[in-house]
Amino acid sequence: MDKPLDNRAWFLVVPVVAIVAFNAVLPLMTVINYSVQDTFGNNQFFWNGVGWYKDLLDPSAELGSRFLAALGRNSVFSIIVLAIEVPLGILVSLCMPKKGPGVAFCLVIMALPLLVPWNVVGTIWQIFARSDIGLLGWTVNHLGIDYNYTAGFFAAWFTIIVMDVWHWTSLIALLCYAGLKSIPDAFYQAARIDGASRWAVFRAIELPKLRRVLLIGVLLRFMDSFMIYTEPFVVTGGGPGNSTTGVSIELVKIALGQFDLGKAAAMSIVYNLIILASCWVFYTVMTNTREARQERLA
Amino acid sequence: MTMARIELNNLAHSYKHRFSDSSDWAVKPMTMVWDDGGAYALLGPSGCGKTTLLNIISGLVTPSEGKVLFDDIDVTTLPTEQRNIAQVFQFPVIYDTMTVAENLAFPLRNRGVERRRIAERVKQVASMLDLSSDLERMASGLTADMKQKISLGRGLVREDVRAILFDEPLTVIDPHLKWQLRGALKRVHRHSRTTMVYVTHDQTEALTFADKVVVMLEGEVVQIGTPQELFEEPAHTFVGYFIGSPGMNVLPAVVEGCKAHIGDSAITLACRYPKFASEKKIEVGIRPEFLRVGNGGQGLKVNLLRVEDAGSRRIVRAELDGLPIAAIVAEDAAVSAGCLSLEPDPEHVHVYVDSKLVRA
Amino acid sequence: MRGGRYILAAYLIFLMLPIYWLINMSFKTNTEITTTMSVIPLAPTLKNYAEIFTNATWYNGFRFSLTYVVLNTIISISVALPAAYAFSRYFFLGDKHLFFWLLTNRMAPPAVFALPFFNLYSAIGLFNTTWAVALAHCIFNVPLAVWILEGFMSGVPREIDETAFLDGYSFPRFFVRIFIPLIASGIGVAAFFCFMFSWVELLLARTLTNNQSISSIMTRTVSAAGIDWGLLSAAGVLTLIPGALVIWFVRDYIARGFALGRV
Numbered sequence: 001m002d003k004p005l006d007n008r009a010w011f012l013v014v015p016v017v018a019i020v021a022f023n024a025v026l027p028l029m030t031v032i033n034y035s036v037q038d039t040f041g042n043n044q045f046f047w048n049g050v051g052w053y054k055d056l057l058d059p060s061a062e063l064g065s066r067f068l069a070a071l072g073r074n075s076v077f078s079i080i081v082l083a084i085e086v087p088l089g090i091l092v093s094l095c096m097p098k099k100g101p102g103v104a105f106c107l108v109i110m111a112l113p114l115l116v117p118w119n120v121v122g123t124i125w126q127i128f129a130r131s132d133i134g135l136l137g138w139t140v141n142h143l144g145i146d147y148n149y150t151a152g153f154f155a156a157w158f159t160i161i162v163m164d165v166w167h168w169t170s171l172i173a174l175l176c177y178a179g180l181k182s183i184p185d186a187f188y189q190a191a192r193i194d195g196a197s198r199w200a201v202f203r204a205i206e207l208p209k210l211r212r213v214l215l216i217g218v219l220l221r222f223m224d225s226f227m228i229y230t231e232p233f234v235v236t237g238g239g240p241g242n243s244t245t246g247v248s249i250e251l252v253k254i255a256l257g258q259f260d261l262g263k264a265a266a267m268s269i270v271y272n273l274i275i276l277a278s279c280w281v282f283y284t285v286m287t288n289t290r291e292a293r294q295e296r297l298a
Numbered sequence: 299m300t301m302a303r304i305e306l307n308n309l310a311h312s313y314k315h316r317f318s319d320s321s322d323w324a325v326k327p328m329t330m331v332w333d334d335g336g337a338y339a340l341l342g343p344s345g346c347g348k349t350t351l352l353n354i355i356s357g358l359v360t361p362s363e364g365k366v367l368f369d370d371i372d373v374t375t376l377p378t379e380q381r382n383i384a385q386v387f388q389f390p391v392i393y394d395t396m397t398v399a400e401n402l403a404f405p406l407r408n409r410g411v412e413r414r415r416i417a418e419r420v421k422q423v424a425s426m427l428d429l430s431s432d433l434e435r436m437a438s439g440l441t442a443d444m445k446q447k448i449s450l451g452r453g454l455v456r457e458d459v460r461a462i463l464f465d466e467p468l469t470v471i472d473p474h475l476k477w478q479l480r481g482a483l484k485r486v487h488r489h490s491r492t493t494m495v496y497v498t499h500d501q502t503e504a505l506t507f508a509d510k511v512v513v514m515l516e517g518e519v520v521q522i523g524t525p526q527e528l529f530e531e532p533a534h535t536f537v538g539y540f541i542g543s544p545g546m547n548v549l550p551a552v553v554e555g556c557k558a559h560i561g562d563s564a565i566t567l568a569c570r571y572p573k574f575a576s577e578k579k580i581e582v583g584i585r586p587e588f589l590r591v592g593n594g595g596q597g598l599k600v601n602l603l604r605v606e607d608a609g610s611r612r613i614v615r616a617e618l619d620g621l622p623i624a625a626i627v628a629e630d631a632a633v634s635a636g637c638l639s640l641e642p643d644p645e646h647v648h649v650y651v652d653s654k655l656v657r658a
Numbered sequence: 659m660r661g662g663r664y665i666l667a668a669y670l671i672f673l674m675l676p677i678y679w680l681i682n683m684s685f686k687t688n689t690e691i692t693t694t695m696s697v698i699p700l701a702p703t704l705k706n707y708a709e710i711f712t713n714a715t716w717y718n719g720f721r722f723s724l725t726y727v728v729l730n731t732i733i734s735i736s737v738a739l740p741a742a743y744a745f746s747r748y749f750f751l752g753d754k755h756l757f758f759w760l761l762t763n764r765m766a767p768p769a770v771f772a773l774p775f776f777n778l779y780s781a782i783g784l785f786n787t788t789w790a791v792a793l794a795h796c797i798f799n800v801p802l803a804v805w806i807l808e809g810f811m812s813g814v815p816r817e818i819d820e821t822a823f824l825d826g827y828s829f830p831r832f833f834v835r836i837f838i839p840l841i842a843s844g845i846g847v848a849a850f851f852c853f854m855f856s857w858v859e860l861l862l863a864r865t866l867t868n869n870q871s872i873s874s875i876m877t878r879t880v881s882a883a884g885i886d887w888g889l890l891s892a893a894g895v896l897t898l899i900p901g902a903l904v905i906w907f908v909r910d911y912i913a914r915g916f917a918l919g920r921v
Contacts, residue, residue: 005749012744013756015737016800023797024763027774092669095662104909108902109670111850112677115901117858117873120894124676127683127691127887135679138695166676169669174850175806178843178912182813186387189358192379194452195408204393204404212809220802223765230860268766275765283758389815442817470817473824 034265052266067267070247071274077157077246078225081164085221086214088165089172094202096177110170122234125163129235149236153243160232160244164225172217179213180206215286219279226275247271302368302382302460302493304332304355309364311350324350326517327363335491337484339508341498343540347517348497349465355495356463357381368460384453385463389470390445392437398424399433402451409456423455426486443475447482454490461493468503480506501541513537529585530646535653538583544613544624547589551582553649558582561619563598568644574651581650586613588646589625591633597641598623605633616640677898683891691887706892716893719875722788723857724900726871729792730799731852735845738803743833745804746811747819757808760801772865779866790866795859799852806851810844811837839914846911853904857897872897 038048058064096106116124129149131137140147149159183205191201229248232238238245247267255264310327325347332338340348353359355366357378366374373381393401399420406416424430427447432440437448446467453462464483468476484507487494498504504511505525513521513528513536520534521527532538538546551558555570560582574580589598591614600616600623614625614633625640627633649656683691684706686699694700710716744750745757775794776785784790814837822832838845863871876893905912 003747003749007750009744009748009750009753012740013750016741016760016804017756019733019737019793019796020760020763020800023775023778023794024766026778028766030774030777088669091665095666095669099913103913104906106666106670107905107909107912109673111854111901111905112898113673114854115857115898116677116680116894117860117876117897119860119873120680120876120890120897123885123887123890124680124683124894128676128679133692133695135675135695135697166673170673171851174847174912178810178847179813181913182810182841182843184389184391186389186391189378189385190387190391190449190452192377193356193383193385194405195379196404197408200408204395208394209813212812213806216805216809219761220764223761227765272765276762279761279765280758283761287754389817442815470815470821472820 031265031268034261035269036262036266038262048262052263053270055263056266056270063263063267066250067247067270069242070245070250071271073244074226074228074246077161077164077228078222080161081168081225082218082221084161084165085169085172086218089169089217090176090210090214092169092173093176093180094206096173098181107174110173113167114170116167118230119234121163121167122231125159125166125231126235129159151240153240156236156240156244159235163231163235164228167231168221168224172214172221175213175217176210179210183209211286215283219282222282223275223279226278227271303334303370304461304493305365305367305370306330306332306355307365307367309354309361309366311347311354311359311361311363313350323517325354325361328519330512330519330522332493332495335493337487337494337496337507337509339496339498339504339511340514341501341504341511341540342514343499345516346514348499348514351514352385352463352465352495352497355461356383356385358385382456382458382460383463384450384456384459384461385465386446386449386453386467388466390442390449392440392445392448394438396437397434398429398437398440398448401437401448402429402433402455405452405456419455419457423451426454426489427451427482441472441475443471443479446471446479450483450486454486459492461495464494464496464498466498467496468498468500476503483507501543505541513540531648531655532583533655535581535583535650538585538648542585542587544586544626546583546585547623548581548583548650549618549621549623551580551649553580553582558647558649560598563618563639565596565598565642565647566644567647567649571649571656578651579653581653583648583650584642585646586624586626588643589623589640590643591625591627591631592639592641597639600638600640602633602635602638614638614640680891680894683887684895686888686891688887691891703888706888709889710892710896715875716872719870719872720896720900722867722870723863723872726788726791726795726863727853727856727900729788730795730856731849733792734796734799734803734852735807735849738800738807738848739845742804742807742811743837745808747816757804760804763801764798766797772861775862776865784866786867786870791856791863791871794862794866795856799855802855803848803852806848807841807844810841814840842911842914846908846914850905850908850912854901857901 035052036048036050038046038051052063055061055063056067059068092110097103113121128134129137129147131141131148137147137149146152147155147158149155187205188201191205196204227248228246229252232244232246233249233252236244238249251264251267251271254260254267307329308327309325309329310323311325312323314322340351342348350359354361357373357376357380360375364374365372368381378385393404396404402420402423403416406419411419420433421430424433427450429444429447429451432444437445440448449467450462453459467483468479471479480503483494483496496504496507505528508525510522510524511528512519513534515534515536521532521537523531523533528537528541532541532546535546535548539548549560551560553559553567553571553574556567557564558567565582598618600618603615603617606613606615610629611626612629612631612633614627616623616625616638623640682697682699685702685704686696687701687703687705690696690699690701745753779785779790779794784793818836818840819832822836823829827836858873860873864874867874869875872893876890876897
């Protein structure tokens with residue numbers, strides 16, 4: 001498909017740019033402003049230049065070590081969660097009925113976890129995973145496994161991972177389902193006529209068409225899981241100790257707990273940049289592989 | 299390549315679960331035979347049932363009633379992949395992640411054909427379709443007409459294909475490439491002699507591609523014939539009107555013996571007709587090609603509206619009692635303004651009762 | 659798929675268990691919740707729901723939230739449609755970078771941006787209105803809508819646009835009558851996600867209004883005496899309903915196949 005070059009297309013894009021830039025640019029300026037200053041409170045600020053940034057990236061500094069450790073935890077969390085949610089979401093979308101009353105039923109049930117306000121998600125799991133008053137905790141402990149998320153490192157991690165999978169897999173599944181449904185019938189019919197097996201149909205038709213939709217899904221989940229705050233905070237509070245403390249929780253501790261706005265602002269800028277860079281790399285790789293394949297023309 | 303004799307016995311189909319009156323039928327009860335190796339066109343307007351009929355033949359739809367037979371074998375309940383047919387759809391279906399060669403090889407690989415044979419067949423089909431120089435290109439970046447050729451190629455590459463079905467395949471092709479693709483289809487048919495059924499709503503496509511045209515209207519087959527037969531003796535007013543540009547003139551008339559009265563005018567018919575019941579709709583059909591500008595006296599008295607220039611011919615547009623009428627005249631014919639008389643050739647005046655042709 | 663039904667059933671059960679637990683808790687007293695493990699309430703009570711239905715704050719909160727969420731969904735989808743079409747069908751100066759920049763707006767950690775947003779919307783006099791939240795939520799919903807819609811639009815072959823223009827369709831007519839039905843699943847899914855992300859968003863909604871949104875009202879369940887688990891659960895159950903209705907309404911869009919065809 002050849003796209004023509006037409007700069008008039010900018011007119012179609014202007015409303016979007018305006019509304020997003022309005023919300024983004026001015027606040028961003030404020031944050032950058034904070035990040036290069038320090039305060040002793042009382043709204044008195046003085047210039048700190050790149051001081052905070054140097055601290056952040058220095059593992060021996062207190063700020064740096066906290067930041068880098070939290071960053072590490074976030075990375076592990078995101079990788080695990082993506083590795084579970086993406087294949088599971090694709091699998092579920094392939095199993096969903098294509099038409100009939102079952103469709104509405106599935107869609108509604110799958111939408112429910114997404115619709116629960118995030119603090120309530122945390123609240124549910126906080127109780128649900130307790131060994132004394134929650135179904136999950138009680139069952140697991142009765143199976144002989146020692147499970148207490150407030151005290152055990154693995155228990156805490158297990159809980160927040162399962163909670164995230166429960167909460168967000170439906171996002172991938174719904175995106176993939178919509179993507180699959182938009183594949184024209186003629187493709188399936190042609191594949192039948194060509195004698196393709198189920199696996200061949202998946203590889204030759206479904207997976208290629210899903211690539212765009214999966215790109216969105218993976219980027220969304222990566223960003224949201226990397227920035228996650230409310231749910232794990234409500235359940236574990238970052239504990240036990242700081243074993244489930246990600247960068248967002250650190251940020252809030254520093255900004256609201258210690259009122260160190262400068263440090264917090266700098267941390268959020270660096271945090272932002274890291275996410276941005278990872279997404280950019282991923283996006284470029286995905287779109288380039290598509291273009292590179294199309295380059296194999298003449 | 300094997301061919302197939304396709305037989306449709308008392309075939310009918312309705313998309314509704316309970317069919318009461320005739321309007322519920324997508325395809326009305328019909329019986330037809332399609333001979334080995336013929337090129338057929340299924341022609342008709344949107345909603346006439348032609349795609350439904352095609353899908354019944356290919357197996358994508360199971361008919362509510364009746365049987366489908368390939369070479370006397372009942373395939374009515376057989377799924378598509380077991381009927382040994384190929385289908386080319388309205389818009390190009392190709393596998394994005396594969397090259398042209400891999401696309402063409404796909405159906406054979408799925409059936410476990412051995413590698414060397416696959417390579418041979420792919421080369422053969424590619425040269426038949428002018429795709430040989432593009433075999434190593436990625437299929438996704440190509441133009442629509444090339445993609446349709448690949449779709450066709452996937453059907454041709456299988457040696458057990460008995461019939462190839464086309465569902466309006468030129469719909470998304472650029473107009474200036476349509477004729478090229480049409481030519482390729484005709485070449486392929488001549489070369490392979492496979493039965494081909496081509497669904498379209500475009501009469502030019504149908505008439506240039508097919509040996510025999512099946513015209514459908516509202517689920518019913520109204521006429522089957524060669525393009526010549528459809529032109530000279532339309533069995534239904536719809537066929538007359540749909541085929542030809544401009545279509546046949548259809549005028550209400552009163553028929554008595556050898557004469558037909560249209561408005562104030564009277565024309566002579568080729569033979570005697572019996573008296574028709576008065577509640578039936580009686581019409582007379584005359585193609586514009588068979589109306590001459592007369593010199594007064596005989597013929598239809600009409601008022602001239604305008605004369606259109608259409609290249610080597612001129613179309614005279616007139617009206618008779620408020621009904622439009624068209625005639626085709628030679629470039630140099632004299633046409634006076636105001637009242638004219640148009641004389642029909644009696645051999646080509648047809649009488650229609652309730653839209654169906656009546657022969658005396 | 660052969661094992662498909664079992665996988666789907668297992669997954670749906672997995673999803674429903676915590677939801678069931680939420681419903682379970684909403685019918686219990688706080689004492690029961692914090693002391694016993696009961697799959698069915700031992701001493702069921704309607705107190706939590708009664709509290710919500712009799713207190714006008716809850717009802718107002720629902721209405722307020724529903725208003726800004728619907729506003730936001732409509733705005734987001736409306737501006738996203740033409741933009742997504744532009745990204746899908748044309749090359750233009752800076753298009754790849756602009757597309758990516760849109761997404762970067764979702765990468766902002768809300769905690770530190772709350773204060774600047776507060777200043778901004780107060781300055782333009784929209785503080786404490788549904789419009790403030792509706793517009794503010796555009797920062798993450800519009801990019802999402804553009805990305806999803808662009809993905810679906812790119813799945814529609816360009817040949818269809820060209821054929822329509824050749825057939826004499828004007829651009830608006832083509833867009834509304836031909837194009838939109840073809841991307842119906844994309845619109846359905848994008849609309850649902852916009853609704854969902856706006857509905858559950860807590861921080862901006864709380865910052866830009868005087869605790870009028872339902873999400874902030876639910877935090878009122880935390881008091882000096884501790885968390886009112888039962889009340890929070892009941893509120894949680896009720897907040898599921900609007901979203902469930904939305905996805906039920908767009909189910910036909912999401913499940914719409916792609917049928918190109920005349921007969």
